[in-house]
Each structure stands twice: as C-alpha cells, then as structure tokens.
Amino acid sequence: GAGVSQTPSNKVTEKGKYVELRCDPISGHTALYWYRQSLGQGPEFLIYFQGTGAADDSGLPNDRFFAVRPEGSVSTLKIQRTERGDSAVYLCASSFAGTRGYNEQFFGPGTRLTVL
Amino acid sequence: GIQVEQSPPDLILQEGANSTLRCNFSDSVNNLQWFHQNPWGQLINLFYIPSGTKQNGRLSATTVATERYSLLYISSSQTTDSGVYFCLLNQGGKLIFGQGTELSVKP
Numbered sequence: 409g410a411g412v413s414q415t416p417s418n419k420v421t422e423k424g425k426y427v428e429l430r431c432d433p434i435s436g437h438t439a440l441y442w443y444r445q446s447l448g449q450g451p452e453f454l455i456y457f458q459g460t461g462a463a464d465d466s467g468l469p470n471d472r473f474f475a476v477r478p479e480g481s482v483s484t485l486k487i488q489r490t491e492r493g494d495s496a497v498y499l500c501a502s503s504f505a506g507t508r509g510y511n512e513q514f515f516g517p518g519t520r521l522t523v524l
Numbered sequence: 525g526i527q528v529e530q531s532p533p534d535l536i537l538q539e540g541a542n543s544t545l546r547c548n549f550s551d552s553v554n555n556l557q558w559f560h561q562n563p564w565g566q567l568i569n570l571f572y573i574p575s576g577t578k579q580n581g582r583l584s585a586t587t588v589a590t591e592r593y594s595l596l597y598i599s600s601s602q603t604t605d606s607g608v609y610f611c612l613l614n615q616g617g618k619l620i621f622g623q624g625t626e627l628s629v630k631p
Contacts, residue, residue, distance in 0.1 A: 441619065443621075449623065450610055450621035450622055450623050450624050451567075451610075451621045452621070453618075453619045453620070453621075456619070464617060497565060499567065501567075506617075507554070507614055507617040507618075507619065508554070508617060510555075511555065511614065512557065512569065512572040513557065513569075513612070514569060515559075515566070515567040515569075517564075517565065517566050518565055518566075520565075
C-alpha cells in the first residue's frame with residue numbers, strides 16, 4: 409500500500425481480555441516502530457524492529473506487552489490481561505533504515521484502544 | 525536521558541499570521557523530525573531535518589544541532605494548520621517525542 413496501515417482503527421475491550429493490534433508498514437521499509445499516545449501527550453516509544461528481530465524493546469511497559477514481526481513486514485502488538493491504564497492510541501511507524509541510519513519515519517493512523 | 529522541550533505549549537493565531545515553534549534538546553541528536561498531528565490524530569511528516577534549513581511552501585525549519593534547538597516557521601497561517609506540532613528526536617537510537625505545541629488558527 410501507499411502508506412502505513414493499522415487495524416483495527418478502534419478497539420473496545422474489557423479489563424482482563426487479550427488484544428492484538430496489527431500494523432502493515434510501507435513496502436520496502438525494513439524498520440518498524442510502535443508508540444503509544446495518551447490523551448494530551450506526545451507519543452512514547454514502545455519497541456523497534458529491524459527486519460524480523462526486536463532491536464530495542466526498552467519502551468514496553470511490562471511483560472503483558474509483546475510484539476512480533478515474523479516475516480519482516482507486518483507486525484502485531486499483543487497485550488495480555490488488559491488494564492484500564494492501557495487505554496491509549498497505539499501508533500505504528502516504518503522507515504527504510506533503522507535508528508542508526510537515515511530513518512525518516514512515516515506513521516499510520518493509529519488504533520484507539522479503550523479498556524472498560 | 526535526553527530532555528526535549530517544545531515551546532510554546534499552546535498558541536492561538538489569527539488566520540494570516542506568522543509563527544515560530546521551538547524544540548530544545550539537552551544533548552546531541554542523530555536526527556530530528558517535525559510532524560503535524562491533525563485533529564483526526566494522523567501524524568503528518570513536515571521535515572526530516574537533523575541540521576540546516578529546509579522549506580516547503582509556507583513552512584520552513586531550521587535545526588542548529590550545535591546549539592541544540594530546532595525551529596519550525598509557519599507563515600500566512602491557515603485554519604487547516606490547526607493541530608499539534610511535535611518534534612521527534614533520535615539520540616543514539618533512542619527515540620523521543622516532545623510534548624507538542626497545540627496551534628489554533630482562527631478565521
């Protein structure tokens with residue numbers, strides 16, 4: 409596709425449930441990033457993939473959060489035992505190179521997660 | 525870690541006015557981007573500008589890496605410029621967004 413796509417656009421779930429959020433990066437981009445944005449704040453870094461591997465997962469808040477990118481393209485962010493504090497917009501971005509090279513990032517529209 | 529400060533936090537302009545938004549950072553950075561987050565939440569790329577000056581229509585940006593700041597200039601503002609403007613820094617592989625400047629342009 410022409411840009412980064414994310415699905416679903418909105419997700420409402422109940423406390424304690426498991427959710428998966430999907431990101432389709434721009435074709436040819438080897439680097440993929442996940443961020444979380446709470447209301448009124450700037451996005452916060454969660455995890456960065458270079459190819460299939462997680463090059464930096466230092467932003468994941470705890471072990472309920474996990475992300476995969478098995479074929480080096482589509483990525484899935486997985487949240488177990490959701491809590492109300494997980495409610496936020498989850499943003500995905502991609503770039504040609506990783507954080508140590510030219511890496512202009514392009515963002516998807518985000519998934520708004522609401523945990524009731 | 526690196527500290528990022530954007531100013532002003534809020535700005536209200538009359539249509540047609542000019543403005544300057546600032547992004548200060550506390551340490552050297554590998555690169556820097558400016559984004560506009562529109563009212564629907566989409567982050568729109570404005571500039572990839574680790575150093576120097578770039579212009580795109582009514583917008584321009586300057587990064588002075590040695591003095592640790594970047595400026596975004598908006599000239600002849602339009603109501604469609606409303607939204608939040610963010611800088612994103614990459615410092616040695618660490619990615620940090622500023623807190624944003626919320627711009628409101630009134631007709």
